Amino acid sequence: MADPITNADVWLVVPVFNEGQVIRGVAAKARETFPNIVCVDDGSSDNSAEEIRAAGVHLVRHPVNLGQGAAIQTGVEYARKQPGARFFVTFDADGQHQVDDVSAMVARLRTEPVDIIVGTRFAEGRSESVPVLRRMALRTIVFLSPRTRRLGLSDAHNGLRVFNKKVADDLDLLMSGMSHASEFIALIDHHKWRVAEQPVTILYTEYSRAKGQSLINGVNIVADGLFHTRMRK
Template sequence: MRGNRYEDVWIVIPAFNEATVISDVVADVLSVFDNVVCVDDGSRDDTAERAWRSGAHVVRHPVNLGQGAAIQTGVEYARSRPGAAIFATFDADGQHRVQDVMRMIDRLTKEDLDILVGTRFANEAPADMPLLRRVLFPLIAKLSPASRKLKLTDAHNGLRVFNRTVADGLNLTMNGMAHASEIIAVIVENGWRVAEEPVEILYTDYSMSKGQPLVNGVNIVFDGLLRRRMRR
């Protein structure tokens, strides 16, 4: 449904070298939501042009800064737009589903919550999820003190929906993939009300080729722990 129901919603899509799929991803999101901002994080291909031609607002980083920086830029752009009240982060590689975002927005507006985080592990791990990810992602959540405190099972899921309070308070300092740990830590620090929502991830050959290697998962954990120590 388009129009009044989602007129105050902004979808933030961080993108780096996603020219292969970005047009389809933006078109899919725009089939439901009017407000989409794609942050081209220093891509070497024509990601930005394709996103713009598909109807998204486009903000460009002249160099690659990392997904955390792209999300921060996108949220800052979105929260500057008149009437913006609800925000979502949505990956550019085609893994996320618009219907999950719609359900999360409906739940956020009905329940006493500030932020909803998608989870792949509400029940059993998806059968099509690569074995390494089945092991790595729950392990990262268990190693994170903030995730354990909030009882999150999939803190590094890129699909999130949040209100204006969170958008105004978000000030990510970790530019790379460790931004996911930082978001969870900031939720704890600010006492924001959080819950998980079961979502489906679409694993394609393309999205799998864009996946993060094991070493990045380890770095995420240690970057998150380092930030926690630095803020003491």
């Protein structure tokens, strides 16, 4: 069994699309704590691939843009084949996610009887840092998803997730775009994975805010997810 201090049994999966401005710094900082990182360059038209290589992490490339869901699936499939891989993390490329939060979530997964831990922005007063429009969109998504409420989740579209190999081996995301978040929830319900939430801090910079989802886009995402995941009931 790998030494928990080295995190040699943890793999970060980072979907990347035109993040050349920030990805080297994000990956390099995460690598200080988690040595195993695979970035999936999802058909970027900028210098993302070169910056990923410069960060010294694993690189997998899609020849064309397939969407975040497909990039996560590719990254998990790559990571789960690596010797000693036990824990897996979906981690954003734009610098919003915090390595300290990942460490806390991995520590819980090592000791608690859960299969997957999902980050939440809506705990301990942390929602105040979430832009108002995005907060409305996220709350609307939860309101429209009975499955999410049944599982006791408050932030289903949080991209920071930590899960064990049982989840990784069974993960089969079919929705290539942003609607994969709704599908992730459907898979948790379908496979009866034991799920918990973890309060996390999302760092909203001018760079990341410019890429955010509007309220209408958020509603469209969950509607698409509810429609396409009926097959998993």
